[in-house]
Amino acid sequence: MNNRRITLKDLAKELELSASTISRALDNHPGISPETKEKVKLKAEELGFTRNSIAASFRKSKTLTLAVIAPRIDIHFHSLVISGIEEYAYKTGYNVTIFQSRDSLKREKKITETLQNNMFGGVVICQASETKAYEHFKKLTKMKMPIVFYDRVPTGLEASKIIINDYESSFLATEHLIEMGCKRIAHIGGSQSTGIFKSRFEGYEAALKKHQLPVYKELVHFTKDLSYDEGVLTANKLLMGQPKPDGIFCSNDYTAVSAIQVFQKKGVKIPEQVAIVGFSNYPISKIIEPNLTTINDRAFDMGQAAAKLLIRQIEEEDDFIQSEIITIKTELLIRDSSRRK
Amino acid sequence: MNNRRITLKDLAKELELSASTISRALDNHPGISPETKEKVKLKAEELGFTRNSIAASFRKSKTLTLAVIAPRIDIHFHSLVISGIEEYAYKTGYNVTIFQSRDSLKREKKITETLQNNMFGGVVICQASETKAYEHFKKLTKMKMPIVFYDRVPTGLEASKIIINDYESSFLATEHLIEMGCKRIAHIGGSQSTGIFKSRFEGYEAALKKHQLPVYKELVHFTKDLSYDEGVLTANKLLMGQPKPDGIFCSNDYTAVSAIQVFQKKGVKIPEQVAIVGFSNYPISKIIEPNLTTINDRAFDMGQAAAKLLIRQIEEEDDFIQSEIITIKTELLIRDSSRRK
DNA sequence: AATCATTATGCAAACGTTTGCATATAAATT
DNA sequence: AATTTATATGCAAACGTTTGCATAATGATT
Known part of the structure; x- marks a missing residue:
């Protein structure tokens, strides 16, 4: 039993045609007669021929x-x-x-x-x-x-x-908090050396300014990589510090979820006392209670x-x-x- | 400006060597003198030569x-x-x-x-x-x-x-619930036509039998694909039905999380009144409150x-x-x- | 000095497909 | 009937690398 792969040449020999004709037939090349195409395709199926893509890529120098x-x-x-x-x-x-x-x-x-x-x-x-x-x-x-x-x-x-549009999305998210009546909106952000997290902060800032709300620097916290644990730490700072936020815009959902939990644990009602918005629409946002308002980034x-x-x-x-x-x-x-x- | 890729042959011409020598030199072939190897590698670096892997794969017929x-x-x-x-x-x-x-x-x-x-x-x-x-x-x-x-x-x-070992893992998870004092342990399982979910059910069953606990068929529910929503539905059935479970072993974490939430919402204390175990160690298991006991499957x-x-x-x-x-x-x-x- | 062993390099074929060009045959046009 | 056009197929080279074998050059051994 010969275990070599079937090649164009094998097909060619079998059908008494040239390899080029076989190749073209399988490609539905217009120069090949319909009958030949049919024959070739049948035989290819029968012998279980599949093109060697490596060889093809090599010859065409494209993959x-x-x-x-x-x-x-x-x-x-x-x-x-x-x-x-x-x-x-x-x-x-x-x-x-x-x-x-x-x-x-x-x-x-x-x-x-x-x-x-x-x-x-x-x-x-x-x-x-x-x-x-x-x-x-x-x-x-x-x-x-x-x-x-x-x-x-x-x-x-x-x-x-x-x-x-990180800037605009964050702007809208923050504006939504403002519409819900929040006056002291905090921000849990990511590393400001990363463009997207900088933009998210700037969008937040711009929304506050547009509505003539103060940007309390005590309410703005940047984390290293927006992890759940960093979220817990930051949320605790917000909980302890002054002024007390009545809304939080977070640059991702993990930190938003941690904020929900930290505040809830202290008996703070979400969203009545503090409204929270995340970013990214992670699966957990639909599960956490209350469900998290967030930006769907359509990954x-x-x-x-x-x-x-x-x-x-x-x-x-x-x-x-x-x-x-x-x-x-x-x-x-x-x-x-x-x-x- | 010629934009063709550099090939072995180009290197060969440049160094007045044959392509085979170049190839072997770059491969650290023992037959090539150290000086030649050095020269070749330097030149390759200088001209920015990289092997064409397609050609190599083709020749060696291996990728x-x-x-x-x-x-x-x-x-x-x-x-x-x-x-x-x-x-x-x-x-x-x-x-x-x-x-x-x-x-x-x-x-x-x-x-x-x-x-x-x-x-x-x-x-x-x-x-x-x-x-x-x-x-x-x-x-x-x-x-x-x-x-x-x-x-x-x-x-x-x-x-x-x-x-x-789905069977054994489930057995241990269920046994853990038994050790925690649960007597009426429910199971939220997956499609029994899938081997792994069948094994998880069987492990659960075996643990109950080993400890002479009854397998109430009212407490065993199979879902189609263990989704969060199916979990909510099933948990509600358990909440309404008889007998009342005091422990639940779920075949994944999503259904376990939904069970936690459904029972909590009705004022049932987790784990005091109902203890819950999931399967797979999803990220959410460390976030949901209370944190979910689960099987780390080491994906x-x-x-x-x-x-x-x-x-x-x-x-x-x-x-x-x-x-x-x-x-x-x-x-x-x-x-x-x-x-x- | 002649032979053998060792070391370093080159030759040339091969891998399977694609494609420009040539060719053979049949059909259409004068 | 001679020429042109259309249709179908074949020829052969090429893509860049690897590798068995041959060969050349050097050193070691008799």
Whole structure:
């Protein structure tokens, strides 16, 4: 029993045709007669022939594989984005290979080096938190690798990006708290060296100013990475300090959930005494009681948009476009943690 | 300005050596003199040469890419497993390409067909819930594609598998409730046509029997997919029905959380009046109040183990082994939802 | 000095597919 | 009947790397 894979040549011999004819027949090339196509396809099915994609990629020097670099894939936001990327890629015949930078610049660099090995048609990137310089990305651009950034995108680098309007979303979230009657609105924010968290703070600030509310610096706290535990610490500070907040806008849902719990434990009524809004629409926001008002950042849609844009770039549909920035529409999901009366 | 990629031949010409020498030098082949190696590596660095992996894969007819088929990657368990796979693969120089079956048999079949295109050295699979026959997997085996299954594994198919001991874990979880003094322990389970959920029920049953406790069929409820909403429905049934449970063992954390909430809302004290245990150690289990006692299924470790086993199979280190089943150790994380006194 | 062993490098074929061009045959047009 | 056009298929080279084998150059052994 011969266990070699069936190749085009085997099919050719079997059918007394040339390999090129077989290849074209399977491609539905117009120059091949319908009868031959039929015969070839039947035989291919019969012998269980499948193209060797490696050989094809090699010959055409192009692949149908996309790379994704995310800080980590076990963070719900990223797993949703990747899910969106995979979904779109699957429909268009592309594969998706994933890499985790684990927020390490060193690892991110290593990965971008790997990407130079011709295996990938393009790459979707959410940069590591450590990354402040972009030389390694520029190297990719130099070798004409299409890139689409998402979420944490490099500032000051001309590149395609999929983002949400963090400023505006935060503005709306804060304005919602104001509409609910809050006067002393606190903010639990993320590291201000990360663009998106800076924008979220600025949106919050702008909303307060627009409505002539004071920005108490005692009510603004920045955490290192918006973890649940940091949220607990920060919420306790707010609980103890002065002035007492009657609303909190948090830059993510974890800190918002911790705030709900800390305040509730002290007998503070949510949303009556303190209204709370989060950011990202994590699964827990629908489970925590009261359900958390939050910003739906449409991570899955971001992923789909990223894949779509990247593939368009790879296939050079509009080769006069150098870069493109797409902003995904967010929505404020009003739930019980902020709904008054 | 010539924009072609640098190839071995270019390097060869530049250094007045043959392509084979270059290739071997970069590979640290013993037959090449140290001086030549040094020269070659320097020049490669200088010209920014990177191997064309496609060409190499083609020539060697082997790739360093693993495929993963998961039902979906935005489920925390799977994203953790994939994270583990990626971590191990990264360290061993493999890439990881992901596919989502979305629990559809049709899509799973389509994906397994794609896998026959020579692009992958092996595949890690968690089968779709719809899948009951394994012909499409057998096709892969027939073409000598190494496979490792995890979590939802095919029964009655000789294959390598990474599993946890669902039966024993559930037994221990239930026994824990018994030790806490529970006499009427309910079970919220998953579809009994899925092996792992059947085993979890059986472990629960066995623990009750061992301790001569009755298995009230009014206290055993199977849901379709263990969703939060189904959990709410089921918990309400338990709350209204007879006999009243004083403990609940749930086959996942979502239903356990919903049970906590439903009972709490009716003023039932957790764990004093009803003790609750979940399964899987989802992030929410550490956040819900009281914190949920649950089984840590070590998803990340499962992923690492799967990658390790798969790569061992690909590299045929023990080619006399036909298949291997690895059971990952679980642990019962005792938290406040079941801790009495 | 002749032979053998060792070390370093090169030659050339091969992997399976795709594709521009050539060719053969049949059909249509003069 | 001769020429043009259309249709269907084949030829052969190419993509960049790897690898078994051959060869050249050097050093060691008789």
